[in-house]
Amino acid sequence: MVERRFPDGFLWGTATAAYQIEGAVDEDGRGPSIWDTFSHTPGKTFEGHTGDVACDHYHRWPEDVHLMQQLGAPAYRFSIAWPRILPQGTGQVNQRGLDFYDRLVDALLQAEITPFVTLYHWDLPQALQDRGGWAARETAEAFAAYADVVARRLGDRVKHWITHNEPWVVAFVGHFLGVHAPGIQDARIAIQVSHHLLLSHGHAVPAIRAASPDAQVGITLNLSPVRPATEAEEDRLAAQRYDGFLNRWFLDPLFGRGYPQDMLATYGELAPTAQTGDLDAIAVPIDFLGVNYYTPAFVRYDASVLNPLKAILVPPEELQAAGYELTEMGWAIVPDGLYELLIRLQRDFAPSTIYITENGAAFADQLEDGAVRDPKRIAFLHDHFAAAHRALQDGVPLRGYFVWSLMDNFEWAHGYSKRFGLIYIDYETLERIPKESYAWYSEVIRANGLVQ
Numbered sequence: 001m002v003e004r005r006f007p008d009g010f011l012w013g014t015a016t017a018a019y020q021i022e023g024a025v026d027e028d029g030r031g032p033s034i035w036d037t038f039s040h041t042p043g044k045t046f047e048g049h050t051g052d053v054a055c056d057h058y059h060r061w062p063e064d065v066h067l068m069q070q071l072g073a074p075a076y077r078f079s080i081a082w083p084r085i086l087p088q089g090t091g092q093v094n095q096r097g098l099d100f101y102d103r104l105v106d107a108l109l110q111a112e113i114t115p116f117v118t119l120y121h122w123d124l125p126q127a128l129q130d131r132g133g134w135a136a137r138e139t140a141e142a143f144a145a146y147a148d149v150v151a152r153r154l155g156d157r158v159k160h161w162i163t164h165n166e167p168w169v170v171a172f173v174g175h176f177l178g179v180h181a182p183g184i185q186d187a188r189i190a191i192q193v194s195h196h197l198l199l200s201h202g203h204a205v206p207a208i209r210a211a212s213p214d215a216q217v218g219i220t221l222n223l224s225p226v227r228p229a230t231e232a233e234e235d236r237l238a239a240q241r242y243d244g245f246l247n248r249w250f251l252d253p254l255f256g257r258g259y260p261q262d263m264l265a266t267y268g269e270l271a272p273t274a275q276t277g278d279l280d281a282i283a284v285p286i287d288f289l290g291v292n293y294y295t296p297a298f299v300r301y302d303a304s305v306l307n308p309l310k311a312i313l314v315p316p317e318e319l320q321a322a323g324y325e326l327t328e329m330g331w332a333i334v335p336d337g338l339y340e341l342l343i344r345l346q347r348d349f350a351p352s353t354i355y356i357t358e359n360g361a362a363f364a365d366q367l368e369d370g371a372v373r374d375p376k377r378i379a380f381l382h383d384h385f386a387a388a389h390r391a392l393q394d395g396v397p398l399r400g401y402f403v404w405s406l407m408d409n410f411e412w413a414h415g416y417s418k419r420f421g422l423i424y425i426d427y428e429t430l431e432r433i434p435k436e437s438y439a440w441y442s443e444v445i446r447a448n449g450l451v452q
């Protein structure tokens with residue numbers, strides 16, 4: 001008996017990204033991306049792992065579509081590799097790159113799976129990085145031109161478009177922390193990059209709409225509820241600043257409010273350079289907000305003068321000592337954080353539609369006697385689905401949920417050392433082995449809800 005049933009037509013799905021699963025980095029005219037450069041730079045990724053082969057999805061996609069069909073998920077979120085479409089970032093279009101995604105979309109539709117296409121999931125053509133990358137305003141225009149090319153080819157069949165995946169990570173992990181490509185460590189550049197990413201979204205949306213009639217267009221943000229480490233005033237204020245840094249810096253301009261004043265004051269002369277019309281472009285109406293939720297941000301005050309934010313994350317070992325269970329990424333497992341986030345989004349921004357475009361967890365999955373028992377992942381997903389159900393009951397316009405990830409894949413700087421998949425990948429043989437969570441999720445989809 002289904003105790004917590006989801007609305008009819010709820011879009012259960014799985015999610016992946018091009019550089020993390022495709023491999024075939026030199027095939028059919030693909031150009032290099034900044035992640036090819038970064039992963040081949042010694043010391044940047046776990047044991048020097050690269051996406052050269054990954055899951056070899058570029059060649060094994062028919063089997064992967066079949067595994068999606070067997071799972072029974074009605075939707076699949078994947079990203080398109082800009083370097084396959086425009087190997088130099090602009091100019092000459094690579095038809096063989098478009099052909100690959102054309103075949104994939106047709107196979108998904110044939111399998112009655114709705115494709116959700118992410119246009120940018122971190123794999124910027126290296127040629128554009130050589131011309132300044134996202135720190136250069138011209139890259140925003142190049143992105144809109146790329147979106148136009150793809151939407152013209154696929155827009156008759158793809159009706160759900162996500163411009164960007166997690167601009168906060170691109171800007172601050174890639175250009176401030178430097179642990180993602182292109183590996184820059186400069187606060188001013190990172191903040192300017194965040195502006196150019198939002199601007200590129202604003203210019204891409206009309207291009208997509210023009211080429212894909214009645215398409216639903218949105219953007220995916222990594223968002224977290226921010227919790228102060230203590231009730232001390234300094235920690236509560238630090239949490240407010242961190243909420244501005246992580247959440248409001250992107251949500252406010254996307255929902256027509258411009259950049260948050262408190263963050264512009266905090267950033268001071270690090271604030272981005274914007275041109276007249278930029279904020280109007282960024283605020284172009286969207287049809288849905290994509291939310292990637294993994295864990296809350298636990299924050300405490302930090303007096304360091306080198307930290308304009310004066311707020312830092314509580315380290316994982318402290319969270320564990322406080323009683324939180326952690327995933328293999330060191331992220332605290334807090335299903336209620338998803339409910340809290342969704343309610344806040346509904347209260348403060350009231351998007352017309354929300355999709356959870358990523359939620360999942362890495363655990364120390366072991367292949368034993370040809371099977372992978374992953375009870376922790378089943379418990380994680382169960383509890384987060386229950387939190388999503390509570391949010392739905394409280395009026396949040398949640399229309400779908402994409403589990404990260406369909407299969408184990410290249411986990412960026414962690415390489416292949418972290419496994420998020422519902423399907424286990426044996427990287428020696430590239431064999432796909434559905435984990436127990438795959439069968440469990442299939443049951444949830446069939447019942448359209450949680451049984452207990």
Ligand SMILES: OC[C@@H]1[C@@H](O)[C@H](O)[C@@H](O)c2nc(CNc3ccccc3)cn21
Pocket residue numbers: 017020165166169173222292294358404411412420
């Ligand atoms: O780490 C799991 C996934 C990753 O594989 C996806 O490509 C990416 O969209 C993704 N985003 C998050 C959450 N945000 C985040 C924060 C700091 C560093 C990296 C990701 C998790 N994940």
